[in-house]
Amino acid sequence: MFKRRSESLPTAETALPGRDTPIQISGEHLINGAAMQPPFPAGTEQIVLGLGCFWGAERLFWEQDGVVVTAVGYAGGITPNPTYEETCTGRTGHAEVVLVVYDPARVTLESLLGTFWEAHDPTQGMRQGNDLGTQYRSTIYTTSEKQQAVAERSRDEYQAALQAQGLGEITTEIRPLDTFYYAEEYHQQYLAKNPNGYCGLKGTGVTCPLPA
Numbered sequence: 001m002f003k004r005r006s007e008s009l010p011t012a013e014t015a016l017p018g019r020d021t022p023i024q025i026s027g028e029h030l031i032n033g034a035a036m037q038p039p040f041p042a043g044t045e046q047i048v049l050g051l052g053c054f055w056g057a058e059r060l061f062w063e064q065d066g067v068v069v070t071a072v073g074y075a076g077g078i079t080p081n082p083t084y085e086e087t088c089t090g091r092t093g094h095a096e097v098v099l100v101v102y103d104p105a106r107v108t109l110e111s112l113l114g115t116f117w118e119a120h121d122p123t124q125g126m127r128q129g130n131d132l133g134t135q136y137r138s139t140i141y142t143t144s145e146k147q148q149a150v151a152e153r154s155r156d157e158y159q160a161a162l163q164a165q166g167l168g169e170i171t172t173e174i175r176p177l178d179t180f181y182y183a184e185e186y187h188q189q190y191l192a193k194n195p196n197g198y199c200g201l202k203g204t205g206v207t208c209p210l211p212a
Helices: 054-062 084-088 109-119 145-164
Strands: 045-051 067-075 095-102 138-142 173-176
Touching: 045 054, 045 067, 045 109, 054 067, 054 095, 054 109, 095 109, 095 138, 109 145, 138 145, 145 173
Parallel strands: 138 173
Antiparallel strands: 045 095, 045 138, 067 095
16 A cells, blocks of 8 residues: 555546446355345444545455445445546545444444554544545544444543543544445455455553443
8 A cells, every 4th residue: 555645635627537347246245155245134224434534444344243244335425326436536525334243232333433543543633643635634434423423422532531531633524424325345354365464553551441
C-alpha cells in the first residue's frame, strides 16, 4: 500500500462517474463458507467499518466470535460501483471498509466497536499511519438508529479516554450507511490468501471503556 493520495473529498462535479454494473464476486467467504451477500441469516445485524487498509481490518473482524461473515468494499462516497483503482485516486469519495454481519445474541455492538476503536488511531483524519488518502479515513456507517446512538456514545467515551492520555480529537465519520459496494474478489479475505500480505493496523494503545 503506502500510497500518497488526495486528502480532500471530491464534489459531485469532480467525482468519477463510475458505472451501473456492480463488481461480481463469488459471494462465498473463504474462511467459513458463509454467504457474503444478502439475504443474511435471520436475527443478524450489519455495520460497516473503516479503519485504514481493509485487508487487515477484515481479518480482525472475521476472527471475532459472534461475527457471521465479513466482506470488504467501498462506502461513504459518490461514485457508483467503484473499482479499487478508482477509489485509490481519491476521486470516488469512498473509504475502504469492512461489512460486518454479526449475531447480537453472541456479540454486542459495544464489543465490536471496542475492537474497532482499539485497532487503529481514529485521530488521524485522511490517513492511517503511512497510508495517506481519503480512502483510509476512519468511518462507522450504521444501519439503524440504535447503532447510530451506540456508535456516537462509544466515540464520546473513547474520546475521553484518549484525552486522558494526552491524545487528540477523534476524526471518525459516523453516519447512516448509504450504499456498500463490494470490492473485487482478490481483495476478499486477502490476508488468508496472502498470509505475508501488508497489514497496517496499529492502535493508540488506549483501552476503549465500553461494556462487552
